[in-house]
Amino acid sequence: MGKGFPRRTLFQLAGAAALLRSRVASAQQAPTPGQAPTVPGQPGAGGRGRGMMMGGNPESFPELERRATVALTQGDDRRKNVYSALMAVDKDLQPKLRTRKYVVIKPNFVNIANQLAASHVDAMRGILDYLSERFKGPVVIAESSAGNTQQGYENFKFTALPAEYKKQQMQLIDLNAEAKFERITVLDKDLHIVPMRLAARLLDPEAFVISSAMLKTHNTAVASLSIKNMVVGAPLHNAPNETTRWNEKRKFHVGLRQTHYNMLLTAQRLAPSWGASVIDGYEGMEGNGPSSGTPVASRLAIASADFVATDRIAAQCMGIDPEWLGYVKYCGALHLGQFDESKIDVIGAKVADVKKAYRLHADIDKELQWQGPMTEVPFNLGWVTPQHSPEAA
Numbered sequence: 277m278g279k280g281f282p283r284r285t286l287f288q289l290a291g292a293a294a295l296l297r298s299r300v301a302s303a304q305q306a307p308t309p310g311q312a313p314t315v316p317g318q319p320g321a322g323g324r325g326r327g328m329m330m331g332g333n334p335e336s337f338p339e340l341e342r343r344a345t346v347a348l349t350q351g352d353d354r355r356k357n358v359y360s361a362l363m364a365v366d367k368d369l370q371p372k373l374r375t376r377k378y379v380v381i382k383p384n385f386v387n388i389a390n391q392l393a394a395s396h397v398d399a400m401r402g403i404l405d406y407l408s409e410r411f412k413g414p415v416v417i418a419e420s421s422a423g424n425t426q427q428g429y430e431n432f433k434f435t436a437l438p439a440e441y442k443k444q445q446m447q448l449i450d451l452n453a454e455a456k457f458e459r460i461t462v463l464d465k466d467l468h469i470v471p472m473r474l475a476a477r478l479l480d481p482e483a484f485v486i487s488s489a490m491l492k493t494h495n496t497a498v499a500s501l502s503i504k505n506m507v508v509g510a511p512l513h514n515a516p517n518e519t520t521r522w523n524e525k526r527k528f529h530v531g532l533r534q535t536h537y538n539m540l541l542t543a544q545r546l547a548p549s550w551g552a553s554v555i556d557g558y559e560g561m562e563g564n565g566p567s568s569g570t571p572v573a574s575r576l577a578i579a580s581a582d583f584v585a586t587d588r589i590a591a592q593c594m595g596i597d598p599e600w601l602g603y604v605k606y607c608g609a610l611h612l613g614q615f616d617e618s619k620i621d622v623i624g625a626k627v628a629d630v631k632k633a634y635r636l637h638a639d640i641d642k643e644l645q646w647q648g649p650m651t652e653v654p655f656n657l658g659w660v661t662p663q664h665s666p667e668a669a
Contacts, residue, residue, distance in 0.1 A: 337609040344585035344614035348593070348624045350576040354558040358402025361579035362554065364623055366410065368581040369552050376484035376551070378414045379407060380477060383488045384505045385421035387567045388428035392559065395488050397433045399556035402577070403486060404441050411484075414445035418454075420475055420512055422525060425450035451475040453515045460545050462538040465530040472524050472538075474510040474545065484551035487583065491560030491594055493569055495637050496528075496535055498600045498644070500566045501587040502553035503607060507542040532646040536602035540610065543583075543603070547612050553586040554579045557593065562634040569637075576630050584613025585620045595633035602646050 347364035349357045362369070373379075381403055383395035400417065407415055417434065419425050429435055429448050438446045457473040464470045478485060489505035497504055511524035528535050555578040561569035576593065580586040584607050588598045598615070599605065608615025637643065 338611075339616065340608070340611045340614055340619070342614060343619045343621060344580060344582035345621045345623060346578060346580040346582070346585050346589045348576060348578055348589065348622055348627065348630065350625045350630050352575060354396060354556065354577075355398040355402040355405070357558060357575070357577035358399050358554060358556055358579070359405045361577040361624070362403065362406040362552065365552075365579050365581060366406075370410070372551050372581070373411055373484050376413070377482040378416065378484070379411060379486060379551070380480070380483045380549075381415065381417045381486045381488055382478065382506060382509055383417060383419050383434075384490060384500070384509065385419050385423070385425060385428040385432075386500075388421055388423040388425075388431055390567060391432060392561055392569070392571055393492070393565070393567045394428065394432055395490065396556060396558070397437070399488055399554070399558075399577075400434065400437060401440075402556075403488060403554060404437065404444065404446070408441065408444060411444075414447070415441070416447045416449050416477075418449040418451050418475070418477055420451035420509055422513075422523075424516055425452060426516070449477070450516075451477060452512050453517075455512070455515055457512055458545075460541060462527055462541055463530070463534045464527070465534065467534070470527065472527050472542075473512050474524075474542065475512055478506070478510050478546060479549060481549060483549050485546075485549045486552045486554060487550070489553070489555045491555060491557040491572070491574060491590060491634070493562055493565035493594075493634055493637050494643075495564065495566070495639060496532070496643060497539070497603060498636070498640065499587075499591055499594060499596055501590045501601075501604075502555055502583050503543055503587055503604060504539065506546050506550070506583075507539045507603075510542060510546060532643070533602075533650065536606060536646055539603035540606040543607050543612055544610065547583075550583055552579060552581060553583040555586060555590050557590070560594065560632075560634065562594075562636070564637055570635075572632055572634055574630065574632055576625065582613040582620075584608045584615050586613075588615055588617065589620065589622060589627060592627050593631050595631055596636070600644055600647075 347361040349360045351357050385394050387393035421428050456476040458476050459471045461469045462472050487502040487506050489502040492500040494500040513523035514521050557574040557576040560572040560574045562572050563569040578590050587604045591598045
């Protein structure tokens with residue numbers, strides 16, 4: 277069931293043109309083709325401080341003062357790692373969890389045949405073990421896979437979970453088949469606004485939404501972590517039995533800058549229902565992620581009530597400069613979470629002790645071009661004579 281565009285959309289898009297036309301003041305250069313990217317902690321590593329400019333705006337965004345806590349666990353048991361990470365931040369999760377009627381766990385099924393590219397059933401068990409002790413309401417696992425969600429549930433043995441967690445009234449839901457949605461507006465390749473349908477269940481104010489993501493490199497966004505799992509998983513496509521083929525997820529693939537900005541717009545709409553971010557890094561993916569990479573035995577799990585902080589710490593665990601994740605940085609700038617490392621408390625294991633340098637996607641040099649100047653539109657469009665230039669004004 278569709279709805280009209282909400283009024284908040286006007287505010288979300290008010291600065292879109294200015295943001296996307298402006299020159300981005302970047303202190304970090306994208307690597308040249310054939311050159312390995314510089315990672316934090318290694319010679320040549322850069323990174324902007326608190327006073328950095330975003331989108332060419334000479335004024336920095338106001339800082340978010342609220343601190344964030346991120347749990348980092350490491351061990352040889354995937355299920356236990358996830359459970360322990362959630363228990364470590366339980367006091368941060370309980371205030372919102374107590375106010376919600378049910379829990380939605382959003383896995384990642386970008387690929388319904390390759391287990392390395394998809395959420396593992398034991399990570400689900402770790403989350404469900406935590407919920408069984410802390411929450412008395414029903415729990416659903418809900419996904420809008422790029423493929424056939426139900427087939428993914430079967431291939432990855434999720435179909436065993438409802439019988440194992442009867443007290444939680446556990447259900448498996450295909451959001452594409454459920455076909456309930458709300459609309460937001462995003463930008464297309466020409467910077468025009470277009471509608472996009474998001475799964476209504478992931479926007480439900482009565483739901484406590486848990487993002488169950490993984491450590492994976494990505495072919496557009498550098499890394500696929502908890503925020504990306506939510507924002508690219510929320511748009512729908514045609515149901516399995518529907519004859520007309522359509523796919524709202526394609527509206528993210530309209531240009532590097534639009535991708536990051538559209539992810540921000542989507543995150544703004546989803547964030548009120550976000551409850552917990554969980555990243556299963558027992559076996560991560562490096563190289564040509566998010567579907568065709570190779571395994572990395574990181575043997576860790578990360579959890580927090582703050583999705584932005586989770587993704588920043590996850591990137592560091594992969595040896596990736598968090599500044600490269602435009603969509604995460606944007607979400608931090610607009611206070612969807614804490615991006616400032618000095619205001620993030622990591623409990624449990626230390627990042628330095630678990631960090632592994634993941635090999636990035638072969639197109640990483642192209643992916644990072646979102647940081648540089650946008651040359652598609654003349655910067656001084658409208659200034660036709662020297663005396664009317666910005667410098668002369």
